[in-house]
Amino acid sequence: MLDIEIADSRWQDTALVDLAQEAVDATLAHMSLEAEDCELVILACDDARIAELNSEFRDKPKATNVLSWPAEELAAEYPGANPAMPQSDFTGEISLGDIAIAYETCAREAAEAGKPIVDHVRHLVVHGMLHLLGYDHIRDEDATLMERIxxxxxxxxxIPNPYT
Known part of the structure; x- marks a missing residue:
C-alpha cells in the first residue's frame, strides 16, 4: 500500500499520486515483489521541508531532490552485490519505509535537464524505492548496479536513460 502525503499543493499539478504509483509498481514488479504486500509512505514537500529533514537526518542543511528512510537495513555486504530482499512481518506485509521528494528541486532539475517533470518525478521515485530496497551509490560498484537497475x-x- 502506497500512502502519499502532499504537503505542497504544487505537486497536484504533476499528478504525483498516479506517477508515484506507476513508479512504485514498476520498481516492485522489477524486483519480483507484490505491490499489495508492500507498505511505504511518500511525503511530497517543498525545499524548505526537505532541507529540514536533510539537516536532521544527514547533517546536510540544504535542499535535495529525494530522501529515503528504509524500514530495514538491506545493503549488500560486498561492493556491486545485490542487497538482501525485504522480508514480510507476521501479517505478511513488507514495510519498506519512507521517501520525501521536494518540489522546487525536482522542477528545477527537470527544467535544467530539458526533460518533462513527470519523467523526472518517476525517476526520483524509482531512485528512492531502490534506496528502500537496500541499493546505494556511495561505492562505485554499487552506483553502477543501482543506475543499471x-x-x-x-x-x-x-523514460529514456537519465544518465546519458
Whole structure:
C-alpha cells in the first residue's frame, strides 16, 4: 500500500499520486515483489521541508531532490552485490519505509535537464524505492548496479536513460 502525503499543493499539478504509483509498481514488479504486500509512505514537500529533514537526518542543511528512510537495513555486504530482499512481518506485509521528494528541486532539475517533470518525478521515485530496497551509490560498484537497475525500470516506463 502506497500512502502519499502532499504537503505542497504544487505537486497536484504533476499528478504525483498516479506517477508515484506507476513508479512504485514498476520498481516492485522489477524486483519480483507484490505491490499489495508492500507498505511505504511518500511525503511530497517543498525545499524548505526537505532541507529540514536533510539537516536532521544527514547533517546536510540544504535542499535535495529525494530522501529515503528504509524500514530495514538491506545493503549488500560486498561492493556491486545485490542487497538482501525485504522480508514480510507476521501479517505478511513488507514495510519498506519512507521517501520525501521536494518540489522546487525536482522542477528545477527537470527544467535544467530539458526533460518533462513527470519523467523526472518517476525517476526520483524509482531512485528512492531502490534506496528502500537496500541499493546505494556511495561505492562505485554499487552506483553502477543501482543506475543499471534504474535505467531498466525507467525503460519499461518509456523514460529514456537519465544518465546519458
Amino acid at each position: 534504474e535505467v531498466e525500470i525507467l525503460g519499461k516506463l518509456g
